[in-house]
Amino acid sequence: MSKKETGGASRHARQGGKDGLSIVRKSIIVGLLPVMTGIFPMSSEAQSYRFSNVNIQGNERVDPATILTYAGIGAGEEVSAAELNDAYQNIAATGLFETIELVPSGNTLVIRVNEYPTINVIAFEGNRRLNDEALASLVSSQSRRVYSPATAEADAAEIAEAYRQGGRLAASVTPKVIRRSGNRVDLVFEITEGRVSEIERLSFVGNRTYSDGRLRRVLATKQAGLIRQLIQRDTLVEDRLEFDKQLLTDFYNSRGFIDFRILSVTTELDRNRRGFLLTFNVQEGQRYRIGRVSVSSQVAGIDIDKYLRATRMRSGAVYSPVPIDTDVARLERLAVEQSLNFIRIEPRLVRNERNQTIDVEYVITRGPRVFVERIDIEGNTTTLDRVVRRQFKTVEGDPFNPREIRAGAERIRALGFFADADVSTREGSRPDQVIVDVNVEEQPTGSLGFGAAYSTNSGLGFNFSFNETNFLGRGQSLGASLGFTDSSQVFSFNFVEPAFLGRDVAFGLSASYRETEQDNSDYDTTKGLFRPSFTFPIGERTRLGLRGAYEYGSVTGIDQGESSNILYEEQEMGGLAAVSAGYTLAYSTLSTGLDPTSGLLFQFSQDFGVRDDNASFVTTEALLRARKAIWNEEINLRAEIEGGSVVFSGGDSRIMERYSLSNKIRGFEPNGVGPRDLAVENEDVLGGNYFAVARMEADFPLGLPEEYGILGGVFLDVGTVWGLDNTAGGPAGDDEVDDDLYWRSAAGVSLFWDTPLGPLRFNFSRPIMKKVYDEEQNFEFTVSTRF
Template sequence: MTNTTLDTRGLGRGAVALALTLALGVPAAVLTATPAAAYSFSDVRIEGADRIEPETILSYANLSRGVDVSTSELNAAQQRLQASGLFERVELVPSGKTLVVRVSEFPIIGAISIEGNRRIKDDKLTPVVQSKSRRVYSPSQAEADAAAIAQAYAAEGRLAARVEPRIIRRPGNQVDLVFEVREGAVTEIERIGFSGNRAFSDRRLRNVLATKQAGILRAFIKRDTFAPDRLELDERLLTDFYRSRGFADFKVQAVAPEIARERDAFYITYQIQEGPQYRFGNVSVTSEIPNVDAAQFNAQNRVRRGQIYNPQVIDTSITRMENLASSLGLDFVAVEPRVTRNPASSTLDLNLVLTRGPRVFVERIDIEGNTTTLDQVIRRQFRTVEGDPFNPREIRQAAERVRALGYFSNADVSSREGTSPEKVIVDVNVEEQPTGSLSFGASYGANAGVGLNASLTEDNFLGRGQQVALGFTTAKGSRALNFNFVEPFFLGRDLRWRLSGNYRETKNLESATYDSKGLYLGTGVDFPVSANGRFELRYSFRSTDLNGIDPLTVTPSTTDPGNYLVTGSSPLIEADEGRRISSALGYGYTYDSRRERVDPRNAWKLSFSQDFAGVGGDVKSVQTNLAAGIESTAWREDVTMRAEIEGGSVNMLDHQVSRISDRFGGSAIRGFESNGYGPRDFVDLPNGKRKYIDALGGNFYWVARAEAQFPLGLPEEYNITGGVFADVGSVWGLDRKSVEARPNSPAHDVDDGMKLRAAVGLSLFWTTPVGPLRFNFAKALKKEDYDKTQTFDLTISTKF
């Protein structure tokens, strides 16, 4: 018999039959006439296998010795070996009574590299590659890795990216695997539109979405690139937005993303159905559990007749009722909301029914994916522990709390049946994300000039959920160092403990006639006293050193006859020279309606605090602060209106007098410089003129602010809105107006009356990648001659 090598890879069954015919020397006519001819092999010899065991090869071939084998079965054996993915080539060579199986194993991967990637670095692409060095090369896996890299580019908006896997042969049956990347251009979202919306404008709805249109900052904003996975999130955000505003029948009927012919832009259209806006009609609480009175649960209900429908209000009421049932020792109590629609009146009748839920317990809570964050940080977001009755609503709320931590790019919470039908296992799967930042920057202020700053923050220190912040700032004539540490779950309870401190030094400031050094250390713990209220107990230590104070002098001008030159500081400030230590205990209460998120269109807050100095130190005083504010939306929520009022007082004890470092400065009214208004010292000059010297601050202050923020008609992708504001207030009151005069010291007096100041202005709000900026253009309408006004100010925009 002729010993001919047979390579059947890629051949059809007819071709295999012909090849076997030629190899065995059998006339083709015979095989054609008898296609089921059988061949028997008493031995199988394997050649070329270095790493794969012969038994493995035989198991894939599935050929038995001494059994008749047809040509089609030989072909099937060859196909099975090739499809195993273990071999680059397979040859079946019949040789008499011996079947020779020659294989060529896939090479070992030496090095893996990615070339051509400039926009996305290796450290982000390498994790998606499943091919590994020192493992067997698999063409199918390499193709899958190339697709995964392309998908990573698609997530960044580069849908035109192409990735090709290449191999470079090396000695010793090794290859280097190279992924060649052609990145292509970013596919941006050129326009987002809506159809079917009547209650809210396109602009307002675009602000709801996580996806944004491409704008002037497209090089920095990553949310204006098309990401298919983000569309599902945007649908949910739209649905939550509408339903929280009374549109119970709202639905997104379709989302139509269209790509431009050049594949460089997307146009997305949301087809929505708003439906009517509902209000609550009849609201009741009933019980279907024997011996459970619904009346005591009705007090926990936050739903009121005539109120605009909001599922969050219902959910809050149910949570409060279920918590009450738990505190009364009533297990497996569920509150079922039963809603009846009244289309004619656009109302919803709500009946909150107390029912007996299934007797299901939490067997355990399994947490996976947290490589840095400790289990206890995640576990404490659950009000439920192992062995407690299973409450699906509480599990959903716990999932929201886990996501709200900001430690994870993704957090999935699900439940499954445990070891028995009466037990449930809660699975928590998270993906970590960076929680720290190191930043360097520059700042500019009208008074401080150009400054430099550096900061280091970590919101999940050592995976314990603790917040750490260090910062350093320097500007013209001043420098400051500060730190802050927060433990949000002190002693394993809902106690927020903080430790903070700062050191500030000023020298040769244009706005002050003295130098200062100040050290502050403070600590406190706050805890909830109601759903929206928290109470704080705190301690503070302050050391303030005023120095570099020159005495007040009045001398005739040598360059301008008839005028006088006034130098030095106010005698009241000169009397404050030296170090003074304050050690104080205090308390504070804050109320914020947004903690329960009952009304998304309106919010209000209140804070009150007092600090009692005299626990050691040099100062004995009581400082009181009060603030309140409200925020609301109007005109289809395109306009946001805010109003705030605040005030404070410093009352000295034991006949002490306040220093300038203890008092309130004039800085709360826009349109005035820092310490630009309030009590001020002055000297009456011999020429009949009056010279005002230093701003002294006051023991009392109040200020009221009102503003409105609205769109300017600019493309919303620019993130620029406008605003108008009006401020009014005053700083006043001193414990003393004069001190014992130095010899030959000029006479002076103080104006410390409660004199009204007022200002109005325009604002520009610009949300940038470096933070929300606010440009204020103000005009002081009510002021004193000695006040220092400021027509322009650039600040970081703060939230209500």
């Protein structure tokens, strides 16, 4: 629609309103008058007609025969007044005519119609938050189609609903028509967007164990605050409230409150009628723990003790449905391993009110003999069928397991490829077969990003990135990034095939290239890496990764006499390549443990390699990480212990192969800790072949509104790096470098801020133990990496 036409529509929208929908409503009444006065005479006797001819007038697009068919009146037939009224209703029900009149005239029935106009253009007025393209996709009315008042009203309701989903509950939409020549109209939707219905206060009634602040962090809906323009979840959306109810219920149930209920959710306008007060009225109930755990069987020949040993639920643990479901899945897998089909595990719970425990009995039963006939997948226009199908551990012809089908549905939703995924079952071609129907709705999975960042270490930086999590619809992940700072340039590439050769094996391919120019040092480095890898599960929470690598590195920019002789000798070695093979063994309960308030990660890795100069090396690293929420989950405790070593044989390690404690201990500059050559002008930090670090921290609320996303924290880091193959330092190698083990430590406070731009962290620290030559860093601004 041109601006001229839109302007005309705008000027005449209100004026056209009286000539539009209001006249449409009146015209039907006018059309009834002839029927009421002419067809139904004011007498007590029923009247009938017989027409030898039917004359249809006023139609332009609709064929007369079609109208006569709608009326259902044949020439020469006897027609009662009631049947004439039915004929009128039948024609009106087609929605094709603005006015209709049925007028008997002797032996002739005259049917006068006025067809609805065609739509010339469709325009939207008053919309700012939603553009015309977005609104046009919502309406069913179309240009060059017959105008329908019912369709226009339905379109207005659809537009208003879109605004309500965006939190504008007061939005109103009025369809208006503007008459044009040639029986055409312009359809204009006048929109009053209204204010965003923000939530000024979100509170809870009936909660005793957890504070309002802790429960607000559970919900997807947030309160409006000073930064309300940046927060997109502080609006009142009814669909989101239903999701919040489920989140709140899951939170309490997973912490032992099996009787938790949401009694009501009330919304009311605040005193100034500018926002809503949202209140959840809850009933927590009592917290239950696990009592006795047992296994029984209704199937002969089952080794009960073996199944009992396979359970992980233990007496005294806080009750949660998640570990019980995990136990059920584990026992069903054990039955399959024993070639026992159609086995079902039924958890039976017995509540003990006196001591507030729940006895769990896993009953082994024989289920019905039902097989999966096939799995039908619909709605996936880009994603290949096999990507969806491999989320089910059940295939065609396998025994039907309802729990496994539900688990497969959750895995499909967890992919992140689909806006919606519905999985249902129906009877197959025979009573003992079922068909699994999977209906998905795809969503965008790629992103192209450009970013700018500032770091206290690297200065101003720019980053370009591309990520696609469903590459070519194959479920593969593909990413690339290019970054620049004042002292470094980095390129990285990453590709992951999560189901290599159709197995539960992830194949990864990564490559990177990095150049540094005086990056907190007095030398430059170049390092390239190409690494293929395979990762697969070897236990319920244990994964094994195998990898190979090709690396190239060099150190340059070292002036003899100003820098350490150790670094100068490494520069003289030139660029060297190395090939290696390694593995990583990881055990994690951070996201799948029995206790949602705690988690553990243990990781051990080794790499074995050889360089161009025939020097061989072994790199060994270990990491132990734990977290625990205390004080009704108001405070989160985290701890890490990490260590590593690189041992060379037949040659010496180089600066880029040694550890520097960069990003491993706070309170010190990168490359500011470790063995240092104090006999040269640059006082170069040389790094070490060994490192050990312990990090402890806690975060907690500061009493600020939760919608700000600001938490406080404290931390304590202790660590060291030591050990060199070559200690002949100084400008000519005449001085020995002290590479002994010296512990460093630092403590400080942190400020965490979850912003729409990303999670930020501000660290203010002070070293406690240090050497006189160590370089301090009392302030650090980074992207938060909490776990």
